[in-house]
Every structure is written in structure tokens, then in C-alpha cells.
Amino acid sequence: MHSPTSIVIVGAGVAGVQAVETLRREGYEGALTVVDKAAEIPYDRPPLSKEFLAGTVTAEDIALRSPGHWNQWDVDLRLTVEATQIDPREHTLTTASGDVIAWDKVLLATGSTLRELKVPGITLDGVFYLKTLEDAARLRAALSEVQELVVVGAGFIGAEVASTCRKRGLHVTVLEMMKYPLAHILGEDLGHYFARLHEAHDVDLRTEESIVAVHGKTRVESVETSKGQTISCQAVVVGVGVMANTPILHEQLEVSRGYVVDAFGRTSLPGVFAAGDCTVWPYRGHMIHVEHWDHAVQHAKTIARNMLAEEMVPYDTVPYFWSDQYGNRYQYVGHAAKWSQTVTRGSQAEHRFTQMYLDEENRLLAALVANRPKDVMSLRRLIDARRPVDRMQLENEALSFTQL
């Protein structure tokens, strides 16, 4: 394999920025171009629904790297530029404005995009999505005029927005289609826990109820639900999930719920790699899609190295994410689409517990850690080890997870 002399990264989210840093740290000295359709210097997204929305940090505070780094890395950072086409024979990318960029290797780090709600009235002023800094800034500015807020979807973004807005004193209603929030990831028991958490903070959580219309003359005044209820509100925040963003398509580029990559991050097009939210990738025999910060960082780091390396390294990092809600910190390690048993340490009533998900052979698949941050790293190693563990020992608070 010849070493590349020009690398183009599409997308300057956390994956793209991590790739830039890794390539330079690994000694890559060739041309490095980053294109992103956004106008802002690359920033970190997790604070958008938390500290940024609460008003305790500014846009400058959440820059992913200080401006000096971009000079030091010698990157041709092209903002407000959208790459739209790839030509694998000519080794070029074409932008929306018709510019052609040549490459030896490409990393697609195009992230994810929000699912949109399609109900009457959804385009009224006062309906917000939350993905970009621009979205968050607009929502934050509007909140001062809002007394009643409706959040559609009790997933992580919806829950964090509800939590932040309750703290600001707004009256918050959350609509959730399912019977319990987050139950598809965490199970019914924890779904019930998260439902009570919202209620304990005076959020009006309505489950098995969806939005059917947004009403208002020039801006939102109320929403209508599937149970025929009308909820008065001055703003609506929609958080109904994300999907991989795959703006660049080609007949030989395999896409299925995202860019399909192998363990090394290679797409089906030679020389074209992909990392982060925009991919589906092999994890323990399944092709999975993960849209979380830590995955984007770790995936991009490994794949950027593979773009340079003679011998590539497979990516099999145990996924991890966190969520801050109502002053509590929830951390989740692993990935479990299904499980056969759960084991818990600590107390749900005190909001300090760790729930572990095991397969039929007593191997730890995943864990949800509530306000017990010390558990996280050792559990991640235990999940990584893939060996059976003793249920009784897992349950026994007197034993540290590092001893198992």
C-alpha cells in the first residue's frame, strides 16, 4: 500500500475532528482537507441539550479544539461546503457549488440527521429540532418567551431538554409513543424508573400518546395528541430519533441504515473509509449503528490510523454514552439489543444504582450506571472480556468489579 498524499474528510463533527488530530499525531504530513456544510468552527454537541441550553456555557466554550489547533494541524478547513458526489475512478469529490477536490483517501464522517415529524402545522414558528449549534441557539433565545413547552419523544435528547427546561421553570409536557421511556434500550423496569423520574420533577409525561397536529395562527399555540387532547404551549421540541446521514451516494458504495464498513472502517469503495454516526459496523457478529459521542471519537481514531497503516487494526470498542437528567448522571456501557437476565447493585429509590444486562451464558453485555461513575471503567473491561461472570458476585456490593 502506498502512503497517501492527500486525504479528504467529509464532516467536521467529533469524528472528523478526531480523525484530523489522529492523522497528524500519527505523522501524516500530506494534504488534509476537511469539508463541512456548517458555518461554525467545529464544536461539541453533547452540551447543546445540557449546559448550552441552560445558558451556563457559550458557543466559544464548546469549540472542539481551539482555533490555534487548526493552524497548527495545517488543515484546509472548508466550512459551508457540501460534498455531494464521489468519483472512485477519478479519485475526486465534487461539492454542491461544483468544486472538485482530489483525494488519495477519503473519510466519510457525515454524522447523523434527525428524524422529522410529519404532522399538520409542524412548520409553524415555535417548533424546534435540536441537532446543531444554530438549532440550540434559536431554541435558547426563544425559551425566554415560553411558559409551556411540549417535548415530543422521551429519548435521551427529549429527556435532557425536559430536564433543562424544568430547571428554568417552564411547565413541561413530554409525549412518548411507547409505554415507557427508553424501554427498548433499558428494559421495562428502568423504563418505569425513568417515567417516575420525569414525574418526580413535575413533568407531565404522557406515554402511549403521540402528536397528531400543531395548531396556531402564526406560531405554535397548542398541540393535539392521538388521545384527542389539546395541550397549550408556546414551543415544541421534537426529539424522535436520528438516522445516519449519507449525503454522498454511489452505485458501488454500500449503504444500509448507514455507510456499511468492515472492522477496519473500509466502505465498499476502495480508498473510502467511514467513521462514527454515519456508519453501520460489525460488533460481535451484528451490524450495528451507534450514534454517540464516545463511539464517534474511538471509531474515528482507529480508522484514521488504519488509513495510514500497513497493518490495519480491527475496531471492537465497547460502546459508551452518558446522559445528564435532573442532576443525575446516567452512563451506559455495552450494547444489548436483547438480554436474558439483569442484575442490580444499589438503589433506584436513591438514584444510585448499576443495572447489568447478561446473556444466557452469564456474560455481561451492557450496564446502565446511575450516579456511580466509579463502576463505569471496570464494567467496560468486564464487557470487553466476554467471559462468564458469577451472578452472585456481580450482585455483591462488597466486591469491587475490578476483582471479578
Next chain:
Amino acid sequence: MTTVEEQEYLVLARSQDVREGEPTSVVSDGEVILLTRVHGQLHAVSGICTHAYSELADGELDGTRLYCSLHFACFDVRTGAVLEGPAEHPLRVYPVFEQDGDILLRRERRVQGA
């Protein structure tokens, strides 16, 4: 008006409270300070991750490498330097020493004279 610098010493903890390999945080004058002991040697750095709000006492110590439990930023507890992960800025290092079973912080206080 002149400014004089005076040294002062603050007791942060008892020596026995900071055990080998177990990061311990104390609050002194509103600052969270993380104390660690590695091969008997005492180290003190700022106790909040420089990347995002997270208490480093909740993290993991592997030799002199300290990992934050939130995003796994990694610091050297001897120098405060960033070794890995998303943090850009080093941890502040505090001058500490042990005397008569106490851990003491040495700091300079500016006193304004006439």
C-alpha cells in the same frame, strides 16, 4: 503601597487518608484538589476534569495515569499533563508535602502593606 508575598500552609488531609492507588479529593478554599499516592509519593492536582464537568476522584488511577470517568480523558498525576483523550488543558499542580501525619498545601498569599 507595596505588596508582600507570604507563604502559608494549609492542612488538606491526614496522610493516612490518602492510600496508595486510591484518588481522594478534598476541597480547599472552594477548589477541588485531587490527592494521589503512587509508590508512596504524594501528588496533588486540580480535581475537576479540564474537558467537561466531572470529578476526577470518580476516575481510575493506573500507575501515574489518571482516567476521567466521563469521557476517559487521561492525565499524568505528577505533572497534570494531558496524556490521552478529549482534554486540551493540563490539570493544575499543587505544591504539597507531608509533615507529622498531615498533608500540607503550600501557597503564596499576597498581603498589601502600607
